[in-house]
Amino acid sequence: MHEARTISIEVNGVLREAAAEPRIHLADFLRHTLGLTGTHIGCEHGVCGACTVLLDGASVRSCLTLAVQAHGRTVTTIEGVAAPDGALHPLQAALAAHHGLQCGYCTPGVVMTLIELQRELDGQPIEEPAVRKALAGNLCRCTGYQGMVDAALSVLNAQQTTAMEGSAP
Template sequence: MSAAVRIALTVNGAPREAEAEPRVHLCDFLRHGLGLTGTHMGCEHGVCGACTVLLDGESVRSCLTLAVQARGRSVTTIEGVARPDGTLHPIQEALAASHGLQCGYCTPGVVMTLIELERELAGRPADEATVRRALAGNLCRCTGYQGIVDAALSVLNAAAQEAAQ
């Protein structure tokens, strides 16, 4: 068994630190080492997308990323997307309004994926094909995806409209 190492990183804008063995995955480190249980562990093979977090702004599967790989970097989890006053992120609000969530297991990964897409679009409008392509790595067994796609389009295109004005 290998010795634990100290892992210091920024999580949701705050410096965090804990010990973990070098073989511990980022998802387990977040959940068990830091107590951030919003990131869900699904398939543990990087296929379902439930464990998606942003590492330096890029989506990664935290079930495939070692915690030591995040040392000194910035991680954003679902706990970090709401506003400081507790107001949900517009994507979260739109998912609720469009019936884009049911059991909620995939929701954290879907939200993180859509936040990355919003950043990548940088105020440009999105179409259904773009949203579906972005979500291709997020499996949802409950919604049938249309509510998720509708929610994403409403937020992304509203942002594009605001940017154009």
């Protein structure tokens, strides 16, 4: 057994320090050491996407990332997505409104994937095939994906719709 190391990670805007064995995955560290159980562990092979978190703004599979690899970096989990007053992120609200979630097991990973996509788009429009491609790494057995896609399109293209509505005929 390897000796635990103290690591410092900014998680959801809060600097956290805790001991981590060099072999512990970030998902287990978040869930068991820090008590952030919103990150779900599905396949433990990086295939299903349930464990997706943002590491320095980029999506990673936390079941394939070692906690020590996150030392000195910034992690955003599903617990850090809602506003401080508890208001849902627009993507979370849209998933609920468009029936893009059912059992909820895949939802945290889907939300994190869509947040990264939203950042990458930077207000540019997106079409359904591109949303489906972005979600291809998130497996869901409940929804059939259409509600997820509709939710994503409603939020990701909202700025484009607003700009079009404001233009003269």
